[in-house]
Amino acid sequence: MKTLKLFLSLFLVSTLATMSAQNNVTIKTTKLSDNVYMLVGQGGNIGVSVGDDGMFVIDDQFAQLTPKILDAIKALSDKPIQFVVNTHFHGDHTGGNANMKKAGAKIIAHDNVYKRLLEGNKTDGLPVITFNDKLSVYINGEQVLVFHVDNAHTDGDAMLYFTKSNVLHTGDNYFHKRYPYIDVNSGGSIDGYIDAVKMALMVIDENTKIIPGHGELSNKAEYASFLEMLTKLRANVQAEIDKGKTENDVVANTAITKEYDDLNYSWNFITSEKIRRAIYISLSTMD
Template sequence: MKSLSFSSVLLFIISSSIYAQGRFDDVEIKTTQLTDHTYMLEGAGGNIGVSVGDDGVFVIDDQFAPLSEKILRAIKELSDQPLKFLVNTHYHGDHSGGNENMAKAGATIIAHDNVKKRLEAKQRDGSYKPKEALPVITFNDKLNISINNESIAIFHVSNAHTDGDAILYFTESNVLHTGDTYFNGRYPYIDLNSGGSVNGYIEAAKRGLMVIDENTKIIPGHGKLSNQQEYKKFLKMLEELRDNIQKAIDDGKTEDEVKSDETLTKTYDDLGYGSGFINSERIRLTFYKSLKGNKS
């Protein structure tokens, strides 16, 4: 399938995902140049990272399958080189839904061991992912890839957003892609049922901050392009919410009491952190359950 022409790949994508196109018809892919050869792509779902050069195209995440045609067209505008590698920062569909299409376009898929396990397991609807949608290369702790005249460090952060999160750092471009271990300006989704945890999420943010400086350009999993200062504010928010809710737990507050206590998150509610996918009530509930060890 890797020998298919670009036009043939687009035709396959259109025919295989026509049932879902309506939902994504109005989505536009926005491209932001970060350095001479790295870019951030925004559409619907997780933010995408792209590196282009003589070695080929390196991509981080691929959003939903019906958007693959638009994403591939956006990439084609950046480079005529072949699509070489695709890294999934974790297994959620808004970051890995286009895997099959990207593989058919030529990409070798890379992800953490746990991402492959979750993608190859029976899905919620009882189906199984096709072989093409699964990672070909997996890693446990860390991985380095040299492409387009720089080394890209890929490292696993344990039990953060999920149990298979990867953060990627472009060592020459000074660009960091955090996957969903960072939601810029909003409360994060911590998937407790997929191995995520509050304390692991906080440690992931600390790990990301260790490798960057004030000039680093940060591609968050969701939200606008970011920087070190905003990333530090995000970590501070996480730690304050953890301390507030842990104190409430220590004081004997019940789940319902924490869930309804707006004072626990008011500082960041007022800054608009609860205006995204995760609202104020849900973040309090998530923190409570994680700190209590209850994943249900």
């Protein structure tokens, strides 16, 4: 009974702390083109297309933030929200789905996002349109390419490219100047992540504005540097595996990530130890 009370107390404290933090969140809006904007709050960065056809939104962060997000969107236009695209299933990108559906939006996502939200009993925020490989949305005067990247951050990732505005939203296939989260338990892999970045780099040019899943607005040169980091870390971990090193050996070996640890790529959610472990597990479980 004492253990249960302690658990409930800790859970309540954690919940209240999270709610308090979200109450203090300010939604920052940055204009990227004539009709595309980036919204930053708490959770995955949001993309918004504004125009006569209505609002086209990428990701919706946490449910508690929906009122603030809607206020930020309404400040751009009084047009209704037509679509919300989820770049993957994690709660900091899909937590507002149910609220967005109530606001009239249709949710779009990859087939695996639907499956994982359903498995997680998030039935009130399920997509109503899903796709397997790629999708085109023609809205607000331009074609938006929505394309799936296999087993990268998760098994249901989508990136979006605004063909006229020259804006790319990567979802969590890019953490700007941070170690990425490779969710190996949800189908993510280091090789899939590297391939996803390579694919995106072939689509864009030096003038493309990139909305990363987390972090500041970026560009092709910085995304290429991110790819270089991923490639180096993969090679470093693979070299240790080839020497017969164990998972714990790799996790303890700070030399593997030192170059990027020195650049402060380690952060509170994905530390250098966690990225070394994730890459090791990913490479060790390859067929």
